[in-house]
Amino acid sequence: MSAITLAMLLTTAAAAPVDFDTDVLPILTKAGCNAASCHGSAAGRGGFKLSLFAGDPAADHTAIVHQLEGRRVNYVHPKSSLLIAKPTWQLDHEGGLRFDFDSPESETLAQWIAEGATRRRLRRLVRLEIEPEELVLAGPGEQVQVNVTAVFDDGSRRAVGHRAVYSPDDSSAVEADGQGALVVRRRGRHVVVVRYLSEVSTVQVTVPLSDEPVDLDSAARSNWIDDEVLAMLKTLRLAPSPPADDATLLRRLRLDLTGRLPTPGEVAEYTADRRADKYARLVDRLLDGDEFVDYWTFRFAALLRLRGGDPPAAHAFHGWIREQIKSNAPLDQMARTLLLAEGDTHEVGPANFYRAAGDARAQAEYTSEVLLGVRLRCANCHNHPLDRWTQDDYHGLAAIFARMERSRIVRLGPRGEVTNPRTGEAAVPRIPGDKYLEADGDGRDDLADWLTQGDNPYFAKAMVNRLWKAMLGRGLIEPTDDLRQTNPATHPRLLARLAEDFVAHGANLRHTLRTIALSATYQRSAVATSAAAADDRFYSHALTKPLEAEVLADAIADVTGIAEKFGEQPKGTRAVTLVDPATPSAALDVLGRCSRQETCETSPGGSGGLTTRLHLMNGALLNARIASDEGRLRQQLAAGRTSDEVVRGFYIRALGRQPRDEEAKYWKTQLAAPSEGERRRRLEDFLWSLLSCQEFTTNH
């Protein structure tokens, strides 16, 4: 009785008319009605289809009011409407009870129907304000309240915490009660996605990893990167590791900038160098060299998914990329050239940008992933459930590419369109999330202008995030092609500063790499302090990176002195200089290369594990090289080197350092053999283990 009285009071009190878009739809979203597993699925559910998370209010209004001969709403007895009877389980409902018959939700829906079930469009949501957006708690178990305010275009503001949907990225770490109260169960940094209508935002909650504050005053600090990284370490109470030693740092930088191991001469020279600025000199020397150009051409070819199907075209594309890297072309200019390229793909390298994808839609996905670092593909069939992207964005971007003719000759054709499945009509060209373009113009100019203007929200961030990952082993945002509001950076301010600095310096690849290399963060040892052993994203110590298949294959060839044979390529060709990623190579098959059919930025599954180990033990990759007469080991034995000299030589080549005393002693004992044949076998076994050990197969 009292419940009914209360409901009546509420109804009377709510004199304001109910708005479909901003009152009714949030109820359906909160109750899960329009989720992908229910009526929001592409095919609907039980004959009733809603747009995913209310992305298309007009369609939802039609579905509710006009479909099924209007039986979903009953103007005479509003509470007998199917719209209310089903979710309150007055009638059988596969989805069960979503809210009570006497609930405020049910009353609001009834009032809306009683008022005529119209779509008044009284107000439009402008943005969500979340307070606080970021907070640091003392320890696990603490509860906090987050306030969510919706701001509408009529100037009104409403607290919508009870209507918003809360999704922690890790539900074992954060519990959300659905009203904005959060309880954090585990230490660390966690993200909760808050959704209200079409807007999504995030709350970032940190519980320090230790109860003891850490002293960072004495921590090494070289530039502003360190300020940001150390600030986070301080919040998290993680102690950073000391700087790496000279030999380690030389090997690390050499591999990151050139994909090669340092030569014995370099190791000797660098470790003996007493100048205070020797590290900065090393950075500059490596950035200026041809080996940098080779390696970063390889990295950009992988990013752009250069494949070898049409060899002359692949060579033209590869040659063009190499020219850009060599001349240090601004990366935004590179992007512009790619977008605007036309011509014979055997001559005009960048025109191959339009042959990397099969059609306009695939081109839209490829372009968004490669140049914007965002994944538009969800928005092909429905508005992106986790981001702002709509079907209009996806098909609008595809429409910009619809006229491209993508055979050997790439050019803008006279016609071409893509159908937007939402409207059933030709999609209007559109810069995603920004603006519509003229239907019959060439939208690529506008797209290139937008992409390369300094305040573009995606391009610079996507690029610096990748460069950061190349150097530090983990993107500030992971995966690196999945930038979105609901996937925030581990260090948002650092990412923003890197992007600003990148833009301010003319999208200069070498400048950003140099800045990162010179930070104390990059130069830290990979040996973690005991408290920070589990840290894999806050840079308290350097992350150990497995060598890429191509780099490892080249390193094995360099150490053993036996080059890999790559298909028909001339002897001595290096894996990182291959144009075609599918060039026949047993070594690359074993070590697991990326075919570039899809992005190479997420680690592929496939081989590896026990299979690879078995091959390294019993296959030809290492065994044939170790025992070859042409190989470095046999040559050294033929030249009469002692076992100690051989060991030292291979340590320098493979690990970039001298053996420590205990190591030298160990090998002396192990390699003392009764016969020359036995000594050779033991040295081969030594070399095998050196090429298999973790210190060799990783960059650390």
Place this chain on the structure above:
Amino acid sequence: MRTNPLIQRCDGVSRRDFVRVGGLTALGLGLTDLLRLRVASAKINTAASRASRCILIWLDGGPTHLETFDLKPDAPAEVRGPFQPIATNLAGVQISELMPHTAKVLDRLAIIRSMTSPLGEHNFGAHYLLTGYKPTPVLEYPSIGSVVAHLRGAASVLPPHVAVPQFRVGGGRLAGNGFLSEASRPFSVGGDPAKPDFRVRDLDFYPGIDDERIDRRQTFLSALDGFQREVETSDAAPSDPGFQQAYRLISSREAKQAFDLRDESPATRQRYGPRTVGQSCLLARRLIERGVPFVTVNNPGWDTHTNAYTRLKEGYTGAKVPVGLIPSLDQALAAMVGDLDDRGLLDETLIVVMGEFGRTPKLNVDGGRDHWPRVFSVALAGGGVPGGQVIGASDATGEGPAERPVTPSDLAASIYTLLGLDPHQTLETPDGRPVHLSRDGRPLPELVG
């Protein structure tokens, strides 16, 4: 890693001890001794559940439910498709005419006809079915097989999770072990078990290498990784477990024999059928017999968007004897059920047949069916599953579940329970996060009793 009390053996031997014992094989403790140890230790599991091992026949690409276990003879032609139902040895239950062998052992099978999932993309669907969890960007979950491998451990030198012929599933993005260590990653034997010269790749010594040298290399490698660890005060880097596992495998003659199908009689080989899926199932049986807790038989090709008639039935156009996907699976599945039964192993071996989703109710213009996760079928046998039952039902056109919807996480929880593992027990991610084997799955009473 912490010792989990649940993986303590009845004789007090922990998993860690077993791993160590496994390493001793080269020194004379043979596979048979290990098997004896394992049989002793398996008794405690028997008390909790009948099944101690599992063979998963993974139908990669998304198998059609409408041409296998859930025919709709009364539906319109474009739903019904080209094949007729036939009676089985279970009164009132029909399956496809392409599955006559399976029809004769249907009293041993439990078929779920009301599986339902929202994920219609290969990688996503495969992740959901194989792990029991929907995919999320923050964590890659381990497949059921790798969880079983991780918790049961290697009972012999053979890897605890073997994939035959390989683990390229659902588009190839899944490594299988998710956040678990590489030791539980499925070991792909490679090659084609149906070929006469089938050998596991790289299991035999390279010329000039012998036991002594392999041993020495292993010693040297441990020393090198050990030197590095002494420098790193952190205790996070164990000596490369992948190499240790490979080393144990290479050094064991019994292990090599386990993979040798020439050991089987011609009659047995014929029973399973000459195709890859059949001989893969036979190899799976050999491995299960030798104590491997989980084998994934990967049967690709079920993504039949086009030309389904030929691909499902004939195999190639104009085939005199049908060798398509369904007849090949039919022979293999029925042979495996019968063979395990003959050997008295069926009760302790759970067989699961599934793929990432079903196919669209209506045939498309290319004579195929597209992805359809809303309802599909899964079959189970052995391992204490009460046979001869059909669980749930799809609606008249095979479009959605008509009754008893079963989610992939319910299925995962059921499989764990059947294998004697509590779905609520937790695993630990590398950063210390506890993860339940199954978070919200409810084991099906029809399966687990």
